[in-house]
Amino acid sequence: MGQAVKSATVEHFINDDSKQRIADGSYSICLNENCRVAYYCHDPASIFKQNDVNTPIWFKKDADPKYICYCNKVTEQQIFNAVENLGAKTLKDIMRLTGAMQNADCQVNNPLGVCCGPVIQQTIDKALKKSR
Numbered sequence: 001m002g003q004a005v006k007s008a009t010v011e012h013f014i015n016d017d018s019k020q021r022i023a024d025g026s027y028s029i030c031l032n033e034n035c036r037v038a039y040y041c042h043d044p045a046s047i048f049k050q051n052d053v054n055t056p057i058w059f060k061k062d063a064d065p066k067y068i069c070y071c072n073k074v075t076e077q078q079i080f081n082a083v084e085n086l087g088a089k090t091l092k093d094i095m096r097l098t099g100a101m102q103n104a105d106c107q108v109n110n111p112l113g114v115c116c117g118p119v120i121q122q123t124i125d126k127a128l129k130k131s132r
Contacts (some may be wrong), residue, residue: 002028002040009113010039010048018052021045029112033061038111039073057111058119068123069100069116083127094120112125 010027011019025048030037038057039048050056056063058076064077074094082088082097094103106115 001031003031003062005029005039005111005113006107008108009111012108013038013055013057013111014048014052015052015054018048021048031059033059035060042103053111055111056107068119069098070106070111071106072099072102074098074100074120079120079123080127080130083124084131088124089128091117091121091124094124 005027007022007025007027011022014022018062023041023043025041027039027041029039036049036051038049038050038053038060041047050060055067055070056065058066058068065073068074068076068079077097079088079094079100082094086093086097088094088097091101100120101115101117104115107113110116
């Protein structure tokens with residue numbers, strides 16, 4: 001199972017040694033947390049695994065660090081801390097307390113190539129549920 005991503009996102013995430021294998025055409029990101037594939041396309045030679053990317057993809061098993069906001073390097077743990085120890089309850093609280101979503105260039109900085117706002121909200125909800 002995958003989600004379409006722009007080639008600019010793939011180019012930004014893969015390491016320099018792997019860039020020569022980029023194919024023309026569309027890419028998808030593998031959404032299976034247990035799968036070692038990060039990005040794939042129609043060309044089997046242009047499949048990129050976790051060890052081909054520069055920065056861990058947050059939803060993949062054993063991602064460390066587990067960034068939620070890639071543009072500002074805000075981790076899941078920082079969001080949990082803001083909720084549990086600083087009283088954050090909303091996306092605006094997280095933005096103020098962690099610096100998330102500042103200077104955004106999500107198309108290239110987020111491995112999905114989209115805004116991290118929905119994932120931040122999911123993380124807030126997870127932290128709120130955990131702290132009850």
